[in-house]
Amino acid sequence: MTIPSNITKEHIEQALEKIDEIGIENVRPATKFEVLHNDKRYPPKEVLRFANEIANGNELNNFSGGDESNNFLIDREFTIVLKDTDQIIGKNYTKNKSVNRELMIGRGNIFHSRNEADWAFDFTYNLVTELGIEGPGDERLSVTYRKGRKSIHINFCSWLVLGFSHNKQGTEVRLPFTETSELDGYEIDYNFKKMGMTKKVNCYVLPLSDVQSLSKTLEENYKETLQYIVELFENQKRSPYRHHNHDQLEEAIFNNEMRKEIFMNGFEIGDAVEEDEDVQYFWLTANPSIWDVSKIKNGEAVFYTAYNEKGNKRRIFHAFESAQPKDKIIFYESTPRREIVAIGEVVEGLHKEEHEGFPELVDGVSFRYIRDVKPISWSQVIEVDELKNANPIKNGAQGSLFELTKEEYETILALEEPEEQEISTRDEGLKKIDFNTPIEIRGLHFEDKQLIMNQAQTALKNGKNIILTGPPGTGKSKLAKEICRSFEVDYQMTTATSDWSTYETIGGYRPEADGTLSFKPGLFLSCFKNSNTYKQQNEWLIIDEMNRADIDKAFGSLFSALTGDSISLPFTAESGKQVIVRPQKDNMTFPKNDYEYIIPNDWRLIGTMNTFDKASLYEMSYAFMRRFAFIPVGVPKVISDELVESYLTQWGIEQHSYIRPLTQTWKLINEKRQIGPAIVEDIAKYTVEDGDFTSAIILYVMPQFEGLMDHEIIEFVNKMGELTEIDKERLHNFAVDFFQIKE
Secondary structure (H helix, E strand, O other), X not given: XXXXXXXXXXXHHHHHHHHHHHOHHHOOOXXXXXXXXXXXXXXXXXXXXXXXXXXXXXXXXXXXXXXXXXXXXXXXXXXXXXXXXXXXXXXXXXXXXXXXXXXXXXXXXXXXXXXXXXXXXXXXXXXXXXXXXXXOXXXXXXXXXXXXXXXXXXXXXXXXXXXXXXXXXXXXXXXXXXXXXXXXXXXXXXXXXXXXXXXXXXXXXXXXXXXXXXXXHHHHXXXXXXXXXXXXXXXXXXXXXHHHOOHHHHHHHHOHHHHHHHHHHOEXXXXXXXXXXOOXXXXXXXXXXXXXXXXXXXXXXXXXXXXXXXXXXOOOHHHHHHOOOOOEXXXXXXXOOOEEEEEEEEEEEEEEEOOOOOOOOEEXXXXXXXXXXXXXXXXXXXXXXXXXXXXXXXXXXXXXXXEEOHHHHHHHHOOOOOOOOOOOOOHHHOOOOOXXXXXXXXXXXXXXXXXXXXXXXXXXXXXXXXXXXXXXXXXHHHHHHHHHHHOOOOEEEEEOOOOOOHHHHOEEEEEOOOXXXXXXXOOOHHHOEOOOOOOEOOOEEEEEXXXXXXXXXXXXXXXXXXXXXXXXXXXXXXXXXXXXXXXXXXXXXXXXXXXXXXXXXXXXXXXXXXOOOHXXXXXOOHHHHOOEEEXXXXXXXXXXXXXXXXXXXXXXXXXXXXXXXXXXHHHHHHHHOOOXXXXXXXXXXXXXXXXOHHHXXXXXXXXXXXXXXXHHHHHXXXXXXXXXXXXXXXXXXXXXXXXXXXX
C-alpha cells in the first residue's frame, strides 16, 4: 500500500501532538530513522500511521518504511535523522547508501555531529588558504578518504597537513607542529623527514575538542609550520596522492552546497584509498629494444623473468623474491628514453611459467600496467636529494627490479608535472600542434641526423604523412616515437601483419555479449574519437613494419580521407546513423556523437618499413605512395672503432671490453646484409660480461640472413670464424641446421 498523497503537513503536525498525548513509549519504536521536531524524536512510520487516521479515518498498514516514509516526510518539510544521532539525511538515503556511498556524520562515522563536521570543513578551508590554495583543482592539494580507517587526509605536496579520523571517544585530528614541549602529552604519529630541513616537524594526534581550543602559542606554531612546509615544497608542483584525490570532498571544502549534500546524503567512495600497510614498492627498468610500456596497456598480466637467457639470476634477485600481489611498481624505460613513463602493480609474485627463449619453466614475476605518468626524466630523479640512496639511483638503473621505500616511491611520483590546461577556441580544447617546433632525437645516432630531422619536419609541416625506410635495426621505430615526443602529441603504436584488412584499420561489426552486432572503430578511427565519451581526440598513429600488410587492402577507402575527401562507411553506429569520416574544416565544432569521425588537420601517420623486402615496397600502388613522404634511415657508411665507441656511450656501456670484435662483426654482417645499430646494441649488451660472440651471432644475426644463398652464409661463418671470440664449429653447425644447408 502506498502512502495517501492527501496527507498534509498539518495532518502530520497533528499526529505528532497525538503521539505526545499518549506518550512516545506507547507507540512502536523507531528502528533506523527518527523524525526530529521541536527537539523531540518520533518513529516515522508511526507518525504517518497516525496522520492517515486524522486525514482519512482509517489505519494505514503494509506500507514501506525507509526511503518511502522518509521521502514523504522530507517533501513536507520535516527533518529526518539517523536514530540516536544528529545526522540529518536526505531523500533516497537507503538507495544511495546501497550504491557505494559513505556517511560522514553519525555513530561509527568520522564526525559525531553536524556541528563538528561544519567546524572541521571551515578549519580545512582556512588551512588550505594559508597554503595558497585558492580553489579545487590545484595539483599540489589532494583530499583522500581512507575507507578502512574512516578518515579524511588533506595532503599538501608530499606531506599530510590535516587528517580527521573516526574514534569511539571522539574525532581524532592529525596536525603538523614544530616540536614543542607544550605538546608533550600528545601522541606523535610520525616524524616528517625531508632533505635540508632545519626544523623538527612531527605529526601529532589530538582530540578534535582540543584543536577547537588551541592556545595562542600553538596556533602560531601551526601557522608558522604551514609556511615552513610551503617553503620546503616551493618547487613541487603536484602531490603524489593526487591520483587518489576525492573530487567531492575537495569541492566541499570550497563549496557550501556540496558540503550540505555530502553531510546529508554521504559521498561516493569510488575513489577511496584502500590502505594496505603490507604493500611494497618497486622500480622496474624496461629496455625499449626488447619491450616498452606502450605494448602492455591492454590490461593483461605480463611475465618478467627473474633469470636472463643465459640462466643467470638477474641483478638484485631478492627483489623478485619479495614481490607480492598488489605491490606498486614504477616503470622506467632505459636508453634512449631514460624516463619514468607509467605505474603498475604486481599481479603474482615469484612463480614459474613458460617463456620464449627458455627451454624449461622459468621463475619470474607477473605485473600489469595501471596508468601513464607524464614522463619524469632520469636527470630529474638523480637531482633529488631524498633519492640519493634509492636502489635504482645507486645502481644507475642498471638491472631490472629494484626495491623502493614508500617515501621514495611518493617522492618520485611527486616529480610528475601536472597536465597543463589547454585554452583553445576550438571545440573540446584540442591542442594545436606547432610544426615549427624543432625535432629533437635523444639517444639515437645517425650519420645524416640533421638531414633526417629536416626532411621529417618539412614533410609533416606540409601536411604529409611519412614513412621511415631502411634496413632492420637502424632506429626507425624509436625515431618515430621521438618525433611524436618532440611535438608533444599522444600516439598509438602498432605492428602491421599480413592478415590486416579494413576490419583492423577502419573498423567493423563485432559481437556483443547479448549476441547482437555493433560497430567498433579500428586503429585509425580510434585515433580521432574516445569510444566511451565520444570526445574528439588527436592521437597520431605509428605503424611499424608497414610492408608486412597488404597496404591497399588494409587501408581501403582511407586513401580518400587522407587527401581531404569525406567518406561514408558501410556501417551503422548504435545511434542508427551511418558512420562518416571527414577532414576538419576551419572553425568547425567537433560533434560529440558515435558516428562522425573528424580527422584533425594536424593529425599524422608515421610508418616504418624494412627495405629487405623490396618486393612489398614495389607492390605498393602509386595511389598509396603519393600520400606519403618516404624518408631513408640508413646504416653508417663507415664503421670504425670510434663509431662503435660513440654508440656504446649512447647505450650506457662505455666499459665494454670487446670494441674491436664488435666493429669487425658489424662490418662482416654488412657485407652480406646491412643492419642498423640496434642489432649491434643487442650484441654489445649480450657480450659485455663474457664476450660470448658466438651465442650473440646465433641469437640476433643469423635469423636476419633468411633468404641468402647457402654459399653466402657459409662464407660469412668462415670469415667470422677467423675472430678469436668466435667458436667457428658451433656457429657452422647452427647455420647448417638452421638453414638446412647441404654440405
